[in-house]
Every structure is written in C-alpha cells, then in structure tokens.
Amino acid sequence: xxxxxxxxxxxxxxxxxxxxxxxxxxxxxxxxxxxxxxxxxxxxxxxxxxxxxxxxxxxxxxxxxxxxxxxxxxxxxxxxxxxxxxxxxxxxxxxxxxxxxxxxxxxxxxxxxxxxxxxxxxxxxxxxxxxxxxxxxxxxxxxxxxxxxxxxxxxxxxxxxxxxxxxxxxxxxxxxxxxxxxxxxxxxxxxxxxxxxxxxxxxxxxxxxxxxxxxxxxxxxxxxxxxxxxxxxxxxxxxxxxxxxxxxxxxxxxxxxxxxxxx
Numbered sequence: 001x002x003x004x005x006x007x008x009x010x011x012x013x014x015x016x017x018x019x020x021x022x023x024x025x026x027x028x029x030x031x032x033x034x035x036x037x038x039x040x041x042x043x044x045x046x047x048x049x050x051x052x053x054x055x056x057x058x059x060x061x062x063x064x065x066x067x068x069x070x071x072x073x074x075x076x077x078x079x080x081x082x083x084x085x086x087x088x089x090x091x092x093x094x095x096x097x098x099x100x101x102x103x104x105x106x107x108x109x110x111x112x113x114x115x116x117x118x119x120x121x122x123x124x125x126x127x128x129x130x131x132x133x134x135x136x137x138x139x140x141x142x143x144x145x146x147x148x149x150x151x152x153x154x155x156x157x158x159x160x161x162x163x164x165x166x167x168x169x170x171x172x173x174x175x176x177x178x179x180x181x182x183x184x185x186x187x188x189x190x191x192x193x194x195x196x197x198x199x200x201x202x203x204x205x206x207x208x209x210x211x212x213x214x215x216x217x218x219x220x221x222x223x224x225x226x227x228x229x230x231x232x233x234x235x236x237x238x239x240x241x242x243x244x245x246x247x248x249x250x251x252x253x254x255x256x257x258x259x260x261x262x263x
Contacts, residue, residue, distance in 0.1 A: 001059075003058055007055055007063065008095075011064075011089045011093050012093070013047070014050075014063050015192060016096045018044045019097055019192055020043070020100050021043025023103075023104045025039055026111075029111075037174075040173070045166040049162045050166075056162060061162070063089060064184075064223075065186045066184065066222065067144075067145065067148070067223060069082065070227040073228070074231065089191075092191070093191025100121075101195065108201050108202045114203060117205070122196065123182070124208060130257075131257040131259075133179065133180050134214050135218075135253060137182075137217075138222035138249060140182050140184045141218065141219040141223050143226065144222075144226065145230070148168070184222070185219055186220060190212065224244075228241050228242035
C-alpha cells in the first residue's frame with residue numbers, strides 16, 4: 001500500500017467500528033440497543049487500535065488530521081505530505097460512514113429521533129455552549145497528543161503499541177468525552193457529517209453545520225498545543241508553534257465566548 005491508501009483504509013476501518021458501535025447502542029431495534037456509554041468508549045478505543053494495525057507499518061497510522069498537523073508543526077512529519085494525508089483521512093472517514101449507513105439500513109426507519117440518527121455520524125454537545133464545547137475539544141485533543149508522545153518513548157512488546165493507543169482513547173472517552181462526545185479528530189466528525197448530509201437517510205433532519213466548526217478547529221489547535229506542551233515539559237524549550245497555538249487558542253476561544261454570551 002501507499003501511505004495514501006493506508007491512511008484511507010485505516011481511517012475507514014476506524015469509522016466503521018466507531019460509528020458502528022454508536023449505531024448499535026442508540027438506534028432502535030438492534031441487539032446492543034441501550035448498552036451504554038462504556039460500550040461506546042471501548043468500541044472507539046478498539047476502532048483506533050485496529051485502524052492503527054491496518055495503516056501503521058505503511059503510513060504511521062495518523063488517521064487524524066490533528067495528529068498529522070501536530071507532527072508536521074513539530075518537524076516530525078513533512079509538510080508537503082500533509083495535504084494527501086488529510087484528503088485520505090477525510091475520504092476514508094466518509095466511506096466508513098457510508099458503510100455504517102448500509103450496515104444498519106433497516107434501523108434508520110425504525111428510529112424516529114432525528115438527533116439520534118445524526119449522533120451515529122457526528123459529535124454534538126451535551127450542553128450547547130460554544131466556548132465550553134471548543135475548550136473541551138482543544139483540551140481532549142491536547143491530552144491525546146501528549147499521551148501519544150509519551151507512549152512513543154516507551155518500549156512495548158512487538159505489536160502492542162496500537163492497543164495502548166486504543167486504551168488512551170478509551171480513557172479520554174470515559175473521563176473527558178461526556179461534554180462533546182470527544183471528536184478529537186476533525187476527519188472523524190467532518191467525513192461522517194458530510195455522509196449524513198448527502199445520504200438518503202430516512203427522516204434524518206439537519207446535519208447541524210452551525211456546530212461543525214468546533215470538532216474541526218478544536219482538535220487542530222489542541223493537537224498542536226499538546227505536542228508542543230509535551231516538548232516544552234520534556235526539553236524545557238517552547239517553540240514558536242507553541243506560542244502560535246496559544247495565541248490562536250486565545251483568539252478562537254475568545255470569539256466563541258463572545259458568541260456564547262450573545263446567545
């Protein structure tokens with residue numbers, strides 16, 4: 001496989017398993033209906049782990065634009081390859097969402113709630129507050145990148161790293177996922193949201209584009225903050241990117257706070 005194909009298939013599998021577990025838990029008439037948040041968080045963690053197994057040896061298994069951009073900002077990945085990785089991740093996420101829709105085809109008609117159908121594809125806030133929602137995505141993704149960097153300096157048995165990364169995602173979901181559904185990955189949210197918008201899903205309703213910027217901008221900023229915060233802690237050096245990320249975070253969260261207080 002080429003890196004593009006590896007990122008595509010890895011992200012596609014990630015979404016099939018991830019959106020698939022959400023569909024099984026919240027759509028009407030499935031055998032796993034109402035099995036709960038813990039099942040969803042474990043399912044997403046395993047989705048990440050097996051996505052990494054698919055792509056890791058070829059592309060490094062970013063599967064997440066926030067990871068790709070953060071690594072590039074830290075000079076750990078070439079900027080010239082960033083566009084192709086982002087495209088592969090977005091296409092893979094979209095395709096995985098289409099597969100999920102087909103797999104659960106009879107259950108869309110059986111589920112009357114429009115918000116439930118959208119929740120299979122994309123994240124949404126428990127309490128809609130732009131400042132708090134954005135902050136959740138920034139901090140959650142910062143924790144993800146900090147954890148990935150910390151995992152990278154440890155030595156595990158061959159083949160164990162993807163499972164450890166999956167456990168990190170489970171931990172984030174259990175501890176930090178209750179506010180926004182922890183997108184922590186722009187492709188994970190935007191690709192399936194596009195699929196929801198395009199697909200002929202029975203009684204689907206709105207794709208909630210007014211919220212869609214938060215799970216894209218938040219993870220991108222959080223990823224850069226996380227990787228450079230880790231480097232600052234471990235090396236004692238604060239890079240220019242770290243200060244740029246802090247400045248952008250202050251700007252964007254300030255705008256979100258202003259929007260929140262005008263609502």
